[in-house]
Amino acid sequence: MSSKKLNLTLKVWRQPGPNAKGEFKTYYAKNISSDASFLEMLDIVNEELEAKGEEPIAYEHDCREGICGTCGMVINGRPHGPLQGITTCQLHMRHFKDGDVIYIEPFRARAFPVIKDLIVDRSAFDKIIQAGGFISVNTGSAPEANSIPVKKENADLAMDAAACIGCGACVAACPNASAMLFVSAKVSHLALLPQGLPEREIRVQRMVAKMDELGFGNCSNIGACEAECPKEIKITNIARLNREFYRAKFLSNVEE
Amino acid sequence: MGWFFKTFNYSVGKKLLMALTGFFLILFLFVHLFGNTFLYLGPDAFNGYVHLLNETNLVYIIRVMEVILALGFAFHIWDGVRLWLQNRKARPIKYYIKATDPKSTWTSRNMIYSALIIFVFLVIHLRNFWYEFKYGSIKQTGATDYDIVVKTFQDPIYMIIYVVSMVFLFLHLHHGFQSAFQTLGLNHKKYTPFIVWAGRIIAIFLSAGFASFPIYFFFFYGGN
Numbered sequence: 104m105s106s107k108k109l110n111l112t113l114k115v116w117r118q119p120g121p122n123a124k125g126e127f128k129t130y131y132a133k134n135i136s137s138d139a140s141f142l143e144m145l146d147i148v149n150e151e152l153e154a155k156g157e158e159p160i161a162y163e164h165d166c167r168e169g170i171c172g173t174c175g176m177v178i179n180g181r182p183h184g185p186l187q188g189i190t191t192c193q194l195h196m197r198h199f200k201d202g203d204v205i206y207i208e209p210f211r212a213r214a215f216p217v218i219k220d221l222i223v224d225r226s227a228f229d230k231i232i233q234a235g236g237f238i239s240v241n242t243g244s245a246p247e248a249n250s251i252p253v254k255k256e257n258a259d260l261a262m263d264a265a266a267c268i269g270c271g272a273c274v275a276a277c278p279n280a281s282a283m284l285f286v287s288a289k290v291s292h293l294a295l296l297p298q299g300l301p302e303r304e305i306r307v308q309r310m311v312a313k314m315d316e317l318g319f320g321n322c323s324n325i326g327a328c329e330a331e332c333p334k335e336i337k338i339t340n341i342a343r344l345n346r347e348f349y350r351a352k353f354l355s356n357v358e359e
Numbered sequence: 360m361g362w363f364f365k366t367f368n369y370s371v372g373k374k375l376l377m378a379l380t381g382f383f384l385i386l387f388l389f390v391h392l393f394g395n396t397f398l399y400l401g402p403d404a405f406n407g408y409v410h411l412l413n414e415t416n417l418v419y420i421i422r423v424m425e426v427i428l429a430l431g432f433a434f435h436i437w438d439g440v441r442l443w444l445q446n447r448k449a450r451p452i453k454y455y456i457k458a459t460d461p462k463s464t465w466t467s468r469n470m471i472y473s474a475l476i477i478f479v480f481l482v483i484h485l486r487n488f489w490y491e492f493k494y495g496s497i498k499q500t501g502a503t504d505y506d507i508v509v510k511t512f513q514d515p516i517y518m519i520i521y522v523v524s525m526v527f528l529f530l531h532l533h534h535g536f537q538s539a540f541q542t543l544g545l546n547h548k549k550y551t552p553f554i555v556w557a558g559r560i561i562a563i564f565l566s567a568g569f570a571s572f573p574i575y576f577f578f579f580y581g582g583n
Contacts, residue, residue, distance in 0.1 A: 114455075116455075127455065177454060177456075179456050179458055180454055180455075180456035180457055180458025180459075181458050181460065187461075206455055206456045208454055208455055208456070211450050211452050211453065211454055212449060212450055213448065213449050213450065213451055214449070276460060278446070278450075278468055279446035279449055279450070280446070280449035280450040281370075281446070281449070283370075311369050311370065311371055312369065314370065315369055315370050318448070318449060319370075319449055320370075320445060320446040320448075320449030320450070321370040321373060321374060321442045321445055321446055322370065322371075322374060323374070323442070323446070323467065323470065323538070324467065324534075324537075324538040324541045324542060325463045325464075325467040325468055326462055326463045326464075326467065327459070327460045327462070327463045327468075329462065330460035330461065330462035330463060331460055338541070338546070339546045339548075341541065341546075342541050342544045342545065342546030343544065343546075344371070345371055345374070345375075345541075345542060345543065345544035346544030348369070348371045348372075349371075349375070349544060352362070352366045352372075353366075358362055
């Protein structure tokens, strides 16, 4: 397939700082190769802006291979753009048509305040992890991997949950701005493995409490998170989080 | 027991309260629909059923159940409104482009609106029957409970209100039933597809069942 050249109109959210008033500004992306990635397209626009002495569009990016979860933005109302199962950096311009108008907004959530333009502060996720998304072990030489057997099913489910890259698309997609898919992935990943069991009860209670405290919304089982997750984390994890929470609250001695 | 009540103030606990009260209200709808079927058996059967519930020793159980039912509604509504308000607050700035993902259902995203219509219906419904059966002035003219039902449903405005409201009951249950299972943590590879379909069938069964009464009395009842 030969590459084509696209001319696009971008409506980009520009906001100079956390407390500044933001607005959409119009930019024209001209002669964009259909082989370019979405971020490369923004780079081209930014180079032109810089050449004109204007402030480039601030957006986050890091690995550009779909694994770091940094490049979060909402493209035409969809986190990470219109395709499923990918991050923004993996979105290519061949999925757009010549003459398209593309709206680019930051993730919107009270717990993810805008820092600048398309960049939001996602440290709320770090705080949730710090509240319990870890296991406490003494460091030292690595233990023998096969000394604790893990059944294949659990290993697979834990691996699927651990695929979460913490990008925040679930929060951005959820009509309630709930972080349940993220938290459930982290809780599930550890609850399914023997190493996670000693702190099982305290973990889920502390992570849910922290999630609530940070101002995320409540899950209402809509499933938009699952549909937009670049790693396709399943909402079966949310059901598991619910079970873990009830188990910890109603059946364990651990009071939080 | 402080821990017990505090549990229901966490996001997951609030959802648990929503699911449990929701299941309870669905159970009530089945009982209510069963009671309504006496309408199809004629005035004597229906008036006899109302008499059985209100004038015999069963009345003590019924009064207690009424209070529990009112509490069920109150908690479901209070919890739902509280969740909705918090969820709105969690996204102070809305997206300019409102796109929806291709997977989530319309019913799941609009529970508060179907709920609002069902609530308005509930107020009208209690005024129409609960109030009329107990305190209505029409009773003094010798009209029976059955007569009150017939008279209400032969009014085209009430007929339409009742039938349209049942459409929203269907939409509410369409998401609510299977969502309650997910909230309880009951998401299972083998059973969830069944639960989703069972929920839809139950939603159709209950809403169509209730809607059948105004339709019957408006269109097919003799003497109209």
